[in-house]
Amino acid sequence: MKKTTGTMTRERYNPKDAEPRWQAAWNDHKLFATKNDDPRPSYYVLEMFPYPSGRIHMGHVRNYTMGDVVARYKRAKGFSVLHPMGWDAFGMPAENAAMQNKVHPKEWTYANIATMRKQLKSMGLSLDWAREFATCDPTYYKHQQRLFLDFLASGLVDRKTAKVNWDPVDMTVLANEQVIDGRGWRSGALVEQRELTQWFLKITDYAESLNSALDHLDRWPEKVRLMQRNWIGRSEGLLVRFAVRGQPGVAAPADIQVYTTRPDTLFGAQFIAVAPDHPLAQALAADNAELAAFAAECRRAGTAQEVIDKAEKKGFDTGLKAVHPFDPAWELPIYVANFVLMDYGTGAIFGCPAHDQRDLDFVRAHGLGVTPVVCPPDVDPATFKIDDTAYDGDGRLINSRFLDGMSIGAAKEEVARRLEAASLGNRPVGERKVNFRLRDWGISRQRYWGCPIPVIHCEACGVVPVPAEQLPVTLPEDVAFDVPGNPLDRHPTWTHVACPTCGGPGRRETDTMDTFVDSSWYFVRFTDPWDAAAPSNPAIAGRRMPVDQYIGGIEHAILHLLYSRFFMRAMRATGHVGLDEPFAGLFTQGMVVHETYRDADGGWVQPADVRIEGSGEGRRAVHAETGAPIEIGSIEKMSKSKRNTVDPDDIIAAYGADTARWFMLSDSPPERDVIWSEEGVQGAYRFVQRLWRLVNDLVEVVAAPQAGAESTLGPESLLLRKATHRALAGVEDDIERLRFNRCVAQIYELANALQAALTGAREADAVPADMGFALREAADVLVQLVAPMMPHLAETCWEQLGHEDLVAETPWPEADRSLLVEDEITLPVQVNGKRRADITIARDADRAAIEAAVLSLDAVRRAVGDAPVKKIIVVPQRIVNVVA
């Protein structure tokens, strides 16, 4: 037996030494700088760029590691990979910091960027840093202003007075999407309603396209597509005008228009209801204090107290009557109701209590009747009754005169057809209408740290665009943040400017753009960030776009992704790109979560200060320094408020970037949350050391690469080769599908197989040539499989294996398919569906041979007993089932 002593005395792998060395080597070789004229097929992998908040967090580590695995893998597969990085650098935290710490937003932002760039570089990401930019660079927002002006010229921008969500803490307007439960999404302050003149991007012009194109985004998660579909909220319905019968002394309009998606239920109508803000309600309220009070109450409840009595349906009877469009003798009462929204449809509905739960709740409270008009299948219409639950399922029309017996679809069609033909006051009664829930995108923000909206207000000429040659409109730097509100508004000189048209006195627009604008086209800019003349070069963008794989958090499922999809369409309409969809493939990763810890006083304690003792039932935590008991709380998203964060810098300093990367990819499926734990990190670190030992042991046993021994394989070396190529094919498949946790498992399996073979070889006196070859091959492939995930360790091992080039520039190995098929296969054998035995048989054995072999097995005979064998199911290559 060969004596080896090397294992115990060998130096451990030292990431602190190796990682910076390889990062420098990649940099020197310019391996990740992407040339736009590279003729190879393009692959664009992009992770959502970070907000420069100060330091990177574990979520970034996970996000950027996943993208880097794909980038490195695709590079090895021969693609010209575009993998850029930049900074989503405008936004309110910079202004908050300015207010709190008296530091200028620009200074604060660029200092954060410098810190975070250094941190990201320490992760060894294969990024093309030559393309880096920040959205607060004038060289970036100059082009964004140009896009705005082009959109303006194309009619894609609107300026309108609108009721807006006003955040009284941040002193800014919020998009509807940024209001969560009546509160500002950042400040958490109760949102007020205000009338302001605002700039809007007309995203609703593309509502239909944004909705229908979702069907073709087949590399997007179904969940995200569904969320967008719900957000856009397309519905097909009918506008119906009801004649209004007035009352003496009450001013009433001649008719009222409602929107309905259920015109088939028109004969089940019991009432008409309008929103408190509906013109009719407002007109009536002018002469009716009671109604005015009711409307005011509804508006208050709408924003603040809805949680308390949200279920209660309230209405105010106007005394007016509406005439049923199919029966002049049929009158319906008109209510003002708290559950009708002015923002949707026409702000008026007809209520059909039998088939809409809200309407049913309403009539129960107001003593109106219920007439079912849709009867479920297999139910007798004579006995069908509605109790407490409205019926919104399928069925046949009843109690509906000429519609009786029709399906819902046919009845909708029939009603639409008749009402389109009927007329009321020289206009048709009914009009088909596709409606959307989506609203235009208000982009005006009363903030300093954002992209200035490039227009000038002139008393004589009105709104005048800033001429393109005067862009960018840069932010003035001499601003102060000692009072809330927008410093641009009170700037002494910046706002005053000559009107470009008449030369008279003008005033700059002081609103800046929503930062979602900045992130709606940065991925296009990355394709040619050096172009000073235009936002993009359509030819270059056309070659690189769409992004092949976009990776980021699920929290952007609606806003950022929908705005970006709109922007591509708008940029296409203005000639900047030639495609509609920015992201062909989308992946939404899970969060990084961690246990929470509290001390005896209930204060949060950070993981770095906690020591865990014991395990299982006896597992408990104490303070690392004081020894005081610590309560272990629930597992939560890492957040500063709960102090359950782990600093990537600390992890990289203690274990190296590769360990952090490996742990982020192991175990948890990438779309699910991953639990950060000290044990897990240590496990990852042990594998780093193990791989290093394995490679060193191997080069001791097989000193040099072995060639030409493939053809003379013995059974053991063949087994190892099969394991090697199985892992290779498997990892390739799993990276393509972003199943990184399975990649990790397969790499472990290959490492186990290699280790077993190596142990066997070391016990022999001499390693035969075929085994030497197989061991070398396995080690090379193993290192190459590891390379996208732990690139520094892989380079070190690659060097140790005697390669002179970098593994980062080595093509991906090709799996030998002939090694993936077995000559002899082991088939499980079931009797009546229960596994009883297995047989090993030639892969191409015919059915009769398999049946005979199976029936001769003792275990099968025992299980079958005296019962006759009814049939034998043979699934080739998979299983045999004997049915007795």
Next chain:
RNA sequence: GCGGUCGUGGCGGAAUGGUAGACGCGCUAGCUUGAGGUGCUAGUUGGGUAACACCAGUGGAGGUUCGAAUCCUCUCGACCGCACCA
């Protein structure tokens, strides 16, 4: 309320109609090293057995199938999204 996702060992998870628990963490035993937190070997779903055999088992109850973690129905639970959207 509506829509969706998901329930598998002590834990993360694997298996997408064909041997349930790959791989890892943790744990147990032995060996090794050492001050140790390292390394190696074996074991680790429950019941059962000296060991096999065997029995049960993927939240629960039914069903389809030769065969179900996987498909269908109902039900319980967790999480996410949307919400008076006509």
